[in-house]
Amino acid sequence: MNEVIKSILSAQFFYSVLRVTTPVLFAALGALLSDVAGVINIALEGLMLMSAFWGVMVSAWTGSAWIGLLAGVTSAVLLSLALAYFHLNLKTDLILAGIALNMFASGSTVFLLYLFSGDKGSSSSVKSYVLPNVDIPGIKNIPILGDILSGHHVLTYIAFLSVFVVQYLIYKTPLGLRMRAVGENPNAAQSVGISVKRIKYTSLVLSGLMAGLGGAFLSMGYVSWFARDMTNGRGFIGLAAQALGGKSAYGSMWGALLFGAAEATSYTLQAIRIPSEFTNMLPFIFTIIALIIYARAKIMQIKKIREKQTSHEEVGL
Amino acid sequence: MKKLLVVLLAVLVVMAFANLKVALLINGTLGDKSFFDSAARGIKMAEEKLGIDGKIIEMGYDQSAWRPTLEDIADQDYDVIIVGTWQMKEILEDVAPMYPEKKFIIFDTSVDYSLGDLDNVYSILYKQNEGSFLVGALAAMITTSGMPKTNPQPIIGFLGGMDIPVINDFLVGYIEGAKYINPNIKIIISYAGAFNDPAKGKELVLAQYRQGADISFNVAGETGIGLLEAAKEMDKWAIGVDSDQALAVEDQDPVKAQHIVTSMMKNVDLSIYRALKLTIEGKCPYGKAEALGIAEKGVGIADNKYYRQIVPKKFRDKIKEIENLILEGKIKVDTVFGMSRKKLDELRNSVRP
């Protein structure tokens, strides 16, 4: 028991929280980037899977992990463009198109894996490459903090840096302003000359970029192979983490960290035979509660505005 | 004249069995580098040496497809149909009596012969507890040996695919073997809950290494690929399972192979080959279950170049000595089959860190 508590409070535990959080964080940022423009990107799961697959395959063919990463991210962005095209040009329902693309990614990656390697389960017989871990010179030597923060996978750092970039993009740039305008009221945005379609395309591409990085992390860092359906719901968990955190990148990050901590804890608790199902379930329940809180807050807001309006009207009379 | 007929008949029989048609149904996928890959190797071996006509069918992880596949294959003109694992047991018990003219082999579990009508089924069991005793002893010696990648704490790890009897049979042997060397040994036991989730396997074993283990025993099928990866990443030791995993991974990843001290071989390949050979000779005991241990080469330790390089000679001699004691019956390894749940829990708790 003591060993377990010691283990949870150890530097390595926090290190592993950051690692487990990384793919969820990418997915959450992807969810956020499309959500602010009013698009729910259900396809994150499939986008990540696609990227995980092509990252492994192309790195094996070219012998370069970086080209693999590029290919993985490109595949996710292309699939995201397909989602945008179906939704915005062919008027397919967004949710159904997303579900279809998830299916497509799941089926096609297994089928292509079989085609390229003869295996149907995982790419363990393919010699693929992983992206490096990075030591941060200054921080590395600080006792506990160094153990937690240094030596992570390069994409883990990119994930956490992306939090700030995304937050800046959404709230401090003209593009972000337009995205938010489209998300809040597309008609109003259209009327002031913003191309709603183009903004939605842009946000889906950015969303795909994030999902692609997350997927590549899974197969080129977290583990060193591709396995069928290896995203294992992380795209959906990203949606949950974003829903938990509201419309800010920092919120998404904390949401993702909660899911990451729950997952890491469940691995450690296994040793004392505590049901991991419980720890795994908790973040989802938090998310549901958060959804209720947000929805209630929104209703209150609308009520207040209505009350204000009616009182104004009374004055007018 | 009569003699000639007998000879002719014998020739005919040989010819009829020369291309024995055999189907191996995998209830999962190949590529696990352990259990299922070993079964497939058995078929390949029988094709080369016995001239059988073999076919391997991967049924995938969709359970709704398993029973229809078995029935479908039994409808076709295969002579022998091979399935494995407990998950196929109840299905086979139901299907085999419908095809009395076909032969069925099930490995790593036994059908319940008291149900009757199962004279055409041969069950192969493995005494994984005996082999695990050896690697348990080895792990206990290594963890306090001061060898590279070790710490002084007497803590070792065990990664099981699921908390189920077959896996716990490994565990019982492993615990007893480790305690035989060091009564104060501590074992961190994790179960992944799945045989096809290597990412989870990796996380669980990273957590084990964090908690002070320096060597961990992989009993998790494809999930166990994650254990090997964790050993490489944290620079700790791993013990492979089912197949010789050091040799299985050395082509793609030589560094990983150098972290695998040995593997507890569960020779599914040899046992399937043997069963097919006996079938051709007409000597295979259908209608019965057989348990194969160290003596029958059903299980054993992988004596490869890594084992000889990494493990000091005095340890290897000790393992050899223990192996002989088991063969002579001087060490009796307990098995989980027939053991009460309470006793198993006591055993597990006795090594809890």
Added chain:
Amino acid sequence: MRRDRIIFETVRTTLTILIALLIGYVILLFATDKANEAFKWFLLGPLSTKRRIVELLNRTTPLIFTGLAVSVVFQAEIFNIGAEGQLFFGAVAATFAALYFPHIKFLQIILVMLFAMAAGGAWAAVPAYMKAKWNASELVSSLMMNYVAFFFGLYLVNYHMRDVNAGALVSYRFPRTAWLPRMLRRYNLHPGILIAIGFALLVWFFLYRTKYGYELRMVGKNKEFARFSGIKVENVVIYSQIISGMIAGLAGAIELMGLYKRFVWQMTPGYGFDGIIVALLARNNPLMVIPAALFISYLRTGSYVMGRMTGIAPEIVVMLQAIMILLITAEAFLAFWKRRMIEKSAMSREE
């Protein structure tokens, strides 16, 4: 006009299926040099032996149920995609009922089904209530409920109903009184398919012949108008999802009682998401759900037969399903043709 629309939808669906199959064939050409043989197994395999027909029927059963469940909420324009979790939790509840309710012949089967329906309905009630009360997105909440159902269900099975002597993480075996009877001696056909067809009729009756069904469809067509004409929209939002959840929960019970006689899932079986494509193909019409489910089951069985005979990964069918969903739901797909058809019929009427 109505007839034109039906013709148009029929042509569009047929064309979609043909395009998907063509893409499938082209993929097979890349995958193997025996593409023709593989494609033949894929197309004709499910009908080639009696056993495969049985396989086809058994595989159709859960798809009809989830197709119906999804149709009900989609008709009300509610995006509850929680059928997956409702089915899973229904199956867990069925396991409990099968093990602990009195083992009485026939009666227990009924009780297990009712209990599973109650569990599925209760599961769906959570996002339903959240939507009705706080207008929280049922899409996200039903998705979250899927995961809660999964982990909580596994916890209940693995820690309270688990058969420790079994060689896998499964529940105890159901007593014989909780087995659906086998309809043929040599074939493993269970009566689930009949129950499913019965439910399709029942749901059709509910939607098109009762007041509640009418209100549900009105809310789906135009929420504001429905509200205006005195329909209590919040009530519809709640009961449509609960009914949907009950149907999905029942599917879980029937799968276990008919096929496995235990709880055997460590992953969600995916029928909930399959139900979405069934409902789409059927245009949310309960009677059309039957052929739509049969069709998806046919494709899937065909892909498995192909896999068995040729070793090609059966996942190819998942890609084809995805392509079909995309094309069927793409409103602009063939829209030019629709426009022309409407113009033509308008002109002919003028004459």
